[in-house]
Amino acid sequence: MTAPKRASQIELTATSLTCERDDRLLFEQLSVHVANGDLLQLVGPNGAGKTTLLRLLAGLNQDFDGEVLWAGEPLQQVYAHYAHQRLYMGHLSAVKRALTPIENLRWLTSQWNVADDLLWQALEEVSLAGYEETACQQLSAGQQRRVALARLCVCPAPLWILDEPFTALDHYGVTWLEQQLERHVTGGGAVIITSHHALQGIHSLRQLELGSVHS
Amino acid sequence: MSLIGATVKRDLLLAARNPGEWANPLMFFLMVAALFPLAVDPDPSFLAKIAGGVIWVAALLATLLSLDALFRADVEDGSLEQWLASGESLYGMALGKALVHWCISGLPLTLMSPVLGLMLALPNDAYGALILSLAVGTPILSLLGAVGAALTASVRSGGLLLTLLILPLYIPVLIFAASAVYHAGIGMPYNGQIAMLGAMFALALAFTPFAAAAALKLNLSR
Amino acid sequence: MWQWLTQLYHRMGSPKWFYELTTPWIPWLAAISIIGTVVGLVLGLAYAPADYLQGNSFRIIYIHVPAAILAQSAFMMMAVAGAVYLIWRMKMAAWVAKVIAPIGASFCLIALLTGAIWGKPTWGTWWVWDARLTSMLMLLFLYFGVIALQRAMESEDASYKAGAILSLVGLVNIPIIKYSVEWWNTLHQPATLKLTEKPSMDPDMLVPLLIMIVTSYVFFALLVILNTRNEILLHERKRSWVKQLLSGQE
Numbered sequence: 040m041t042a043p044k045r046a047s048q049i050e051l052t053a054t055s056l057t058c059e060r061d062d063r064l065l066f067e068q069l070s071v072h073v074a075n076g077d078l079l080q081l082v083g084p085n086g087a088g089k090t091t092l093l094r095l096l097a098g099l100n101q102d103f104d105g106e107v108l109w110a111g112e113p114l115q116q117v118y119a120h121y122a123h124q125r126l127y128m129g130h131l132s133a134v135k136r137a138l139t140p141i142e143n144l145r146w147l148t149s150q151w152n153v154a155d156d157l158l159w160q161a162l163e164e165v166s167l168a169g170y171e172e173t174a175c176q177q178l179s180a181g182q183q184r185r186v187a188l189a190r191l192c193v194c195p196a197p198l199w200i201l202d203e204p205f206t207a208l209d210h211y212g213v214t215w216l217e218q219q220l221e222r223h224v225t226g227g228g229a230v231i232i233t234s235h236h237a238l239q240g241i242h243s244l245r246q247l248e249l250g251s252v253h254s
Numbered sequence: 255m256s257l258i259g260a261t262v263k264r265d266l267l268l269a270a271r272n273p274g275e276w277a278n279p280l281m282f283f284l285m286v287a288a289l290f291p292l293a294v295d296p297d298p299s300f301l302a303k304i305a306g307g308v309i310w311v312a313a314l315l316a317t318l319l320s321l322d323a324l325f326r327a328d329v330e331d332g333s334l335e336q337w338l339a340s341g342e343s344l345y346g347m348a349l350g351k352a353l354v355h356w357c358i359s360g361l362p363l364t365l366m367s368p369v370l371g372l373m374l375a376l377p378n379d380a381y382g383a384l385i386l387s388l389a390v391g392t393p394i395l396s397l398l399g400a401v402g403a404a405l406t407a408s409v410r411s412g413g414l415l416l417t418l419l420i421l422p423l424y425i426p427v428l429i430f431a432a433s434a435v436y437h438a439g440i441g442m443p444y445n446g447q448i449a450m451l452g453a454m455f456a457l458a459l460a461f462t463p464f465a466a467a468a469a470l471k472l473n474l475s476r
Numbered sequence: 477m478w479q480w481l482t483q484l485y486h487r488m489g490s491p492k493w494f495y496e497l498t499t500p501w502i503p504w505l506a507a508i509s510i511i512g513t514v515v516g517l518v519l520g521l522a523y524a525p526a527d528y529l530q531g532n533s534f535r536i537i538y539i540h541v542p543a544a545i546l547a548q549s550a551f552m553m554m555a556v557a558g559a560v561y562l563i564w565r566m567k568m569a570a571w572v573a574k575v576i577a578p579i580g581a582s583f584c585l586i587a588l589l590t591g592a593i594w595g596k597p598t599w600g601t602w603w604v605w606d607a608r609l610t611s612m613l614m615l616l617f618l619y620f621g622v623i624a625l626q627r628a629m630e631s632e633d634a635s636y637k638a639g640a641i642l643s644l645v646g647l648v649n650i651p652i653i654k655y656s657v658e659w660w661n662t663l664h665q666p667a668t669l670k671l672t673e674k675p676s677m678d679p680d681m682l683v684p685l686l687i688m689i690v691t692s693y694v695f696f697a698l699l700v701i702l703n704t705r706n707e708i709l710l711h712e713r714k715r716s717w718v719k720q721l722l723s724g725q726e
Contacts, residue, residue: 135264135333472638
């Protein structure tokens, strides 16, 4: 396993991606390139393959033809390094309902060994400061989603891959997340995101449309 | 190791918050053992002969009860996805989960077994063998069980299917363990049986996490 | 040689190649199965001498032993085919593994039933906890597990992989289970007879047995090929060669 050339350099290149599911061609000969400062939004109708492509780029899905390179190396060969540089958030928030927000956040960020006081600050930022003794099952869906999103405040990974992160968020949560994304991208990070929500306030937004390929 | 360690910690914390997870199988263990004297014959000389076997069968059933939930919640809430996303080895994760399962299942069963021994008129000489056989045997049950739990984590009402898959694999453990307890009870040596259990434990420890890791990946949706 | 092997490997993965290759084999396999069974059974039932202890009831071994051998071999083949799918994603291997499971289970069941029928005159009961019968029963449970697991998985690919993983775990366990059951059985020996061992057999008894064993393998191959061909037709039904084949037959 080799290390990528520079730790905070983002270079995710995918070429000739072809993916089939249930005898349906999702996309064919697709190319994706993501570097520092990019915010790539995957758009398309339901079932177009946005989540499939997202998981593919995150390294979770190997059922495709084509090549994905991280800093010039095949993704699977540098996966452990890539996993440290990349934060993936899927549909499911991985929040355990019997635990409090801080306990959940500790688990969610254990890979990056984040100190507890930073975690408390993160919870404060997502307006969950007063819930030390509350188990997450007593929180609303939006609040549970915010526990998972609190990771974005403390995680040092430069590349974010987020699947429908705006789900269940209220108006304030949406605004907060948009600000986080913008801040991250202008600071040199990169984001790949799927969302039905129309993103506001993002400057270097690129969109990739799926669902225009018919089998 | 950090996500694996954090998962072990988190699961133990969850078990502490939800006592039913470990207490219910223990109650079941006790109750199943109590069924035998009621159903057959409470005469101590009869019970003494079957005590070791009955306790072990009850331990098997109690273990199977707690296995279904091993990975199900993690699959359903996205934790499994995060494990895979973390780049940390699924082999280690499976081993960690089996360890947690043993802590909340096998270990309490082992500690509680003398009580069942009393209920079933276990010969005095057999208590040592009982505890030893459970201490070495229940980890094997957790390790093999993790494979079955990983295979059936996405299957609706997979608990029963899990039982069908795992029971044949448990037979050797049952045979040697129950035999150790019986032979101890009649004053005969039982080192060979315990040694076999030890060998099976080593084998399971080395190989089952591979199977469990491969099976875990099957639970990811596309 | 190496080139031939790689060529063979690629060809084996092609359903069409397999289908076309095996088409002329079927009548031959069927013929051998029928003739072999008739010859083996006639020799075994009519011409082999009666066993000095068991009389004529031992003759059921001509069905029991081949079925038992096949049940075990089939499990091994199923596990190997499953492993091939896990490693190389060869669909043909997955279909073969899937198809072997119920066939192997049937042989296992036949072995158990004939074993029970053998038990009645020999030991006086329908079921005995004899080491071999008990191991066969465990094997049947393992088969049931694989079959049930494959039916329970949602996606086809997951069902093949799950079946493969379980078969491999089961395969490693089969010798352990057999050893533990035999060990257990020696502790709990019934006071009555043991089954006749093959090596001490009279050649007149042995020859029909060997014929039946070989014939059973041939019959097994026939069943596997027929069922695999069905899987091929089912999965490749949208391909042109299948459409041509089926329309050509009408």
